[in-house]
Amino acid sequence: MNPIPAPEVPEAHGRPTAAHLPHVAVSGPLTAEAATVPRQQGGSLDDETPDPARQLPTSPETADHLDHPDPRRAADAAAIENLLRCWVRENNLAPPDGNTLRIPLHASGTALLVPVRYWSATGWHRFGLPSLESSPHDATTTDAVTVAALLGREAGGAEGTDLVGRVADSVQRTAQFIAHRRRLPAAPEAADLFLSAEQSLLLGHPLHPTPKSREGLSDAESRLYSPELYGAFPLHWLAVDRSVLAGDSAWTERGRTLAAEQLTSRLAGDLQVPGDCAALPLHPWQARDLRHRPAVAALLDAGLLHDLGPHGADWHPTSSVRTVHRPGAPAMLKLSLGLRITNSRRENLRKELHRGVEVHRLLRAGLAEQWRAAHPGFDIVRDPAWLAVDTPDGEPVPGLDVMLRHNPFHHGDDAVCIAALTSPRPWPGRTGTHSRLSDTVERLAARTGRPVAAVAAEWLLRYLDQVVRPLLWLDATAGIALEAHQQNTLVLLDPEGWPVGGRYRDNQGYYFRQSHRDALERRLPGIGRDSDTFVSDDVTDERFAYYLGINNVLGLIGAFGAQRLADERVLLAAFRRFLATHVRLGSPLPTLLLEAPTLRAKANLLTRLHGLDELVGPVDTQSVYVTIANPLVS
Template structure:
């Protein structure tokens, strides 16, 4: 939900169904934050007995074909990603006071205000909302069933779900939680309830992988087939012994079968030579990303497989561009170079190995073999996205973890996490690097040290394939190594001549998603009195990290202080605009994941918090 008062959300007008009301609050807040149809910049405030409203005057001639002068939206102070958030899921027509409720009515009214060139994007977003609402209702109907299954498999307390295999259960909990920013994140384009139950992480299913026998010469495998995991099947294992000498196996997600796979084979010229095995081989469980699966019996190995669907926006396709596989391996080499120079992170910052992959030159014919480090069997390993999710029994996951590892204090757990997170990410910042390591790509690793039984917190990173790089700074810090490491990245959007793009990524991902969201989230769940209780820690830990980088003129710490700690506003992802509503030509976004608007800087003390 939004950061608006939850009591207002519960009192949705006209008895609006809870799931739809919650979704609309998120959608309206996102539209307001991203200034869709001028909702933020063209509106004026109106104070009424029940609170503040925003009044959006309608342009002339009236696009809705009615005697409507304005639309009014009830709002409350937000402070996280925007100044205001929606307070009640409705719009009111002025002057007659007609209330618009429900996704269809509200989105129809807002679509009518959009540029005709943008109508297809607005209509696509309306369909996203319908899909998401159906998924939310499915989640509500199946929560008890799924929780009972997880409890039977792993136990009643998620703080006891240890090892890489049990980490997939934490992914299941995280998949049932809304994204901190994108309002329709639980929807997946084109998938029905049966497909979600069979393949989506929120249901923790098991399913068999399908396999394609591909001519050896058509596959790119750095280091050759010997690099593939030992469990990799041969064509003979798949019932195709006649192809054993000439072909290699490539896994295919069951959801990619049919027209998507046929089109991919035709486009690559493999339609007559690649052969789909008749049956499944190896059993898999989906991770939070859905397209990545863990193998049953091989918990340390995950396979990232392309899907012909989209999440977090129509243009955020779940396929795999072969170039991103190259970038992932390059990102790993870059981070290893930094860690080699910063030995204090050797045992505290862990990385999945992402150097082994295969592809046939198409976004649906590819696989990444992600290997996790050894020694995690006794540790609780969970994505940051699971911290505020609901566990079996109704408590938050972070409450269970705090009980086991931090004497029942979730803020102490966050403090330990933030200290290490900011130390690592600002160290990278000092080298000129920012990672797109959001809540799904960073995992907490919690256990006790074998020597003295004290709590140990580590961080596990994956998907380092899309960093932002300050090239002059990298050359200055890495010296002769820099150009060789930079050569592995082939996307010009990654390179910059200053700290602008690096700072934007650090702010919108590390700060907003991996730090600030927990301050506001814990307050929303009633775990702390106000966000300021944790924002003070965020400020303090980030300030300490900036000081370690040096705060003299031109030093990275000074840039961090100026552009983040002391800035009047901070960049905020405009994910709905770039992901679905507008084409790249209309939005100007070179990358749907790095298109920004601005929001308030919650790191600066606010008068109402101090009061």
Template sequence: MENKLRSEVQQQAHEHSCKLLLNCYIRELALEKKSDIRINPNTLMYAVAFQASGVTLTGQLSYYSAMGEHEYLSMESGGEAVHYRDLVRWIICELSGDESQEASSDQHGMPKSAMEMKRSLEAENVHPLNGNTGRLETAYARDFAQKVDNSVGNLTLYIEQAAGLDIHDYRTSEQSLLYGHPFHPFPKNSKGFSEQDVQKYSPELRTSFQLCYIAVRQDVYVQEWVDDEAVMDLHDLLRSHVEPMLKEKSEMYGLLPVHPWQYTYISQLTEIQHYIRDGKLILLGSAGPTVYPTSSVRTVYVPAWNCNIKLSLNMQITNMIRTNSAEQMRRTLDASAYVRQHDCFGAELNTHIAYETGVATCAFDDEELTSLLTIAYRPIEFDIENTYVLSSLVEAPLPGMQSRLMTMLGGGRDIAERWMDRYLACSLLPIVRAAGEKGIHFEAHLQNTLVTLKDGLPVDFIVRDLEGVSVDEELIREKDRGASDLLFYSREKAWARTSYYFIVNHLGSLIHVLARDVNVPEAHFWKRVREVLVEELGRTGNEYVQHLLTTEAFLAKQNLVSCLRGISQTPAYVPVSNPMKRIGSEVRGSRGIQG
């Protein structure tokens, strides 16, 4: 019986991973390989030819997604079911012979304005390709395949051990993101964790543990807070553990919390051993309250202190090393200060920000070493009993089931429409107002946003992780010129972040899930979004709203292509057709924003 169950779980993880890989490939390469990718929205039949491998993938969709988040009934090649490793191999072969997208994009019908913004976003990026021709390096291809394997293995474990667990509050929602980003080729990759580490530290398995702590001598200890009221005194909070170890030296040291995995890792580093011998660092071991890893893995929720702590982990979650650089932390604190000073959502009663209020680290000469120990504090000021991470609500407890959100609502189209209307009022509209009136933009993707529900309906919307804030340099007031240059971007670049993270990533997946679960086309809910924006445009004349209604396409990250080509830090982009442009009559004109 156990073997049969394991086999079923493996099949579910395998099929989900095939869906991710194929949806990424179709979205990211549809313009370049128009003749090789055919999908019929009416018959739900599809065919994808991989010319380099001489194979054609065919099958039927169970749901056609206008934004590309298709659901599949079947996936075959030559009458045989397709394995995810087949897909990996075909994709790698197909991209190995490609020339760079820059050379061919204009030939494939990309809207000129989207093309211009794409070039603007990527102009400063130097892609580490062979001769910059777009051909894959063998090391990137091998690494890509290994990360897909790692992600599938983790997903299998999560489905086996945690699928079906309910979510009923903030903590359980943070620990229920089993499947992850729907447009990433390996969203559950955690390269660097051993099998035992995965069991101990994965939030998906509802784990908890104590943090470890390091005492840092004051001459190399650095902390910065947005104001005096925000300061967390770890000495006071951990006095019973720290004072017996430090004794009369207690006041000579500041304290840093460290993830247990990171603690083991850094303890073995030669440079750290040198600082320990000099008395600049003292390893204090594990102590303090129980913490719960959240959906980002390296950020932990500390109920006893009513905060989250963004820790450093020198390992890959998805495709990025999760340490906290000096630049990232500078951006975070400067963004917290700037957004507070400008009372960003002051007029929005149901829209809030989870601020990072402090950063602590070591002042080592080696910045890379410093980033291994840098952490940020984020207090919790919302209702933990009724607040949820959006990314967990849109997931299903098992592939093929309806989303947790629709299960919570327990109804059909009417309640889904009411939910969406309430949600747009406290999320989309305040975000476009902040952009239009104050030039403040957020990376408000599904994992960076929370919603508080009452009787199932949204009453509060919360944005977090302010490292992603960008400010339109054209709207900076003279007195703000002294703020960090790290926050200021051209209007096009700032708006591209908002339009991708909130419109494409966030609303795109939310609408897909609602439409799929109530069995209507996604256009049904995009029409409601459009109606809300038309009304807002008539009331405010907001140029960003006008852009949302009139642009031909939005730009989306090419996660698959960027991972394969080793450019995840400076990703490539692809235009995704604007569903609101196709619905109803056009809003006349466009001003101020390209795209």
């Protein structure tokens, strides 16, 4: 069989390089006092940026517990920091007067005493190991499971016991990842840059209580299916009778639309498929789990499904675990995976499958050309085809489906999700734990002879221009806000490490503004009918402010600060100035971030304690949100 050609998606006009961008300098002296109003032109970052070592509070501790020689101790310390960051944000705790944060635990009659290594204006705090108040001075510090139990009891959540179990699971897996990466810090030589980046996110979301929890995955399965362990495996294949086959495709080749079953047939290669059936790829774990579900067993018994087993070359899990990639292949596959990863079982919903194709059609109907003219370096990674299974009565069978995703990344394309860029990990040729961000900025500073803090500020400015500005344009022009959190947002880096473009991925994370329904309907008649994508403007504003403003940009600023690359106050001032210059663009987000004294942020700990699955139910009630002070105005 011939390989699948890439779908006909007009790409950005060439891949931009650093030569396309002028040297970015902030107008005016960029200091903490530049927080409120834009300044006059002139000035340079090189001399105006304060030394972060003099600005950031530091506890007497010097050793970083993430570098502990025992991987279990390092993983436990990372989990404790995550839990404490969540608690501080979700309870609006103020910074301590000294180097110790006291967290009262009224339900347990005690308090946690937490050494503060770094207090972040944006929530990326660094903490030492806590102890219980009134415990003997030589008593051991508390571990992550104990902290989870104490905080769960204090919050009064119904899922406190479940939280403890998932924290333990996340710690165990993180320890395995750290130990493995210390032995093999560099990905296999054959891996492409995109895959190497996707498999580098060891610690996960810094404000999630269980970022690496994967309930139901055995140790042997973890070795095969974990991106952090350089996992690889062949797909498991089913043959689906066409009478129960569902699907849609806007994937085109030489001006001709290919059906989704044609695409999966090519991926199946020389696999022998019974007549009048289509080949459906599954994740191996999902295939094993599905056979125990009554609806699937009935289809197998009726001869409408045929189990063909594993077949073909290896595919590699990306950072989401369930989306798989094969270097050089024109398609990635977003598979259903019933594991509970962090807060949700990762099975595709039918409306999400419709949404991916719908967005591709919308962009192809003229919006993409308009967008590329304004921002040639940015695009959405398209999801133009899907295949699934229905019952004989026409009802969707959960978990039996695949989304075919365009793979726009070639071997040399350095596309990195922001979560992987900022996450600490063992680094080749260096001792201790570092992030790709710190390595990049420090390398640029050494090459240019400029201060690290000045390079960090310029890197952020280029990122805002190349990644954030196109997202604001899409909201302003089309009324589409993207759930552009750090794992869904990819930055394209030139060979030196400067941002030169970006991509967004995720067929789940679209918010079509209700106020733009008529205009979007004119662009694509029937839009939203099957995808359930229209959302009220109020909810859209809240979610866009969280995902792009708080999680993405403020999270990036927090990483710069916590990793001692720059003073967060200076970077916040740079972000203010960027927002001020884009207020007239038309998106409500710049004004909201500049003027609102408080913002709404997703509370991952409370979401877990309430037992919520973030993929189930109406978009405005899937997660718990809390009110936090806006660091851009405080």
